[in-house]
Amino acid sequence: MQSDFRDNSWENESFDWLRLLGRNLPIVIFLLVAFVGMGLTYWFFSPPEATAEMIANSSSSSLSAPFYKPIPAKPVLQRLAQSPGPIRIGLIAGHKGSDSGAVCADGLTEAEVNLNIAEKVAGALLAQGIHADILDEFDPRLSNYGGTAVISIHADSCTYVNDLATGYKVAPSSRTDSIQLQSCMEAAYAQATQLPYHANTITPHMTDYHAFRSLPDGVPAIIVETGFMNLDRTLLTTNADVPAAGILNGIQCFLDSTQ
Ligand SMILES: [Zn+2]
Incomplete structure (x- = not known):
């Protein structure tokens, strides 16, 4: 119970x-x-x-705390494809605005030979829609030149030395990697002009060229000695279209290699 x-x-x-x-x-x-x-x-x-x-x-020192608002990642859509900067080639007409350079007995100056070739190259580049600047030897624009490449055009002495004083040479800037520009120019210039490569007269004056030091880093630059004004005179004056075509082809080769 x-x-x-x-x-x-x-x-x-x-x-x-x-x-x-x-x-x-x-x-x-x-x-x-x-x-x-x-x-x-x-x-x-x-x-x-x-x-x-x-x-x-x-919060040990403060009673307030940051407010966090999570925001989801949002893809950024570009309306236009990014285009590369415009191509711009600087052509230093050797000695222009400074001095005459080498002078022949009859008064022909290296400065006028260089300028004639530089103008032909610039004209051909402009005809292809490529901007080209003809620069003085000590051009104030060099120090902040934002170009794709700079080519300084010179010619060798008009004095008769011997029968070997013929040919061209190319020296690259040691400040910015210019080997591709140099090799393009050497091959194209040799093919156009059929001149021998005259390596044994490359001087520190060429490799430590003042314009290489003036240019901003990142602009490939070379100096081209287009030929000797004595033995190669006809090629550099009457037939200046030939060395101009060689330089133009060298620039084209370089531009193709950078794209
Ligand atoms: Zn010169």
Whole structure:
């Protein structure tokens, strides 16, 4: 009997609880919703763990914390394809604006030989839509010349030395890698003019050429000695179209190699 009584009392007790809950059902539901709502609110506004740690570490001296708003990465769409900078070739007409350079007995100057060839090259480049600047020997534009390449055009002495004083030579800038420009120019110039390569007269004056030092870094530059004004005179004057074509082809070869 005692056990029955106990069972009954337990049943009665739980029944009382259920009746109590049932009577107050709206309050019970309200409390449940309120707890779930608070939980969701806490979860929603909790920063990620790393950020929370950072805030905890930084808030020792201040009660304020930075507000982080995550922004999704957005791809940047370019409306136009990026075009390379315009090609610009600098042609130094050797000695122009400075002195005459080598002079022949009859008064022909290296400066006028150089300028004639430079103008022919510039004209041919412009005809192809390539911008070309004819520069003085000590042109003030050299120090900030943003060109694709600079070619300084010179010619060798008009004095008769011996029968070997014929041929051309090319020296590259030692400040900016100009080997590609040099090799293009050597091959194209030799092919156009059929002149021999006159390497044994390349002097420090050529390799440490003042214009190489004036030019900004990154502009390939060479100096071309187009020929000797004595033995190669006809080629450099009457037939100046030939050395001009050689230089033009050398520039073309270089531009093709950089694209
Ligand atoms: Zn010269």
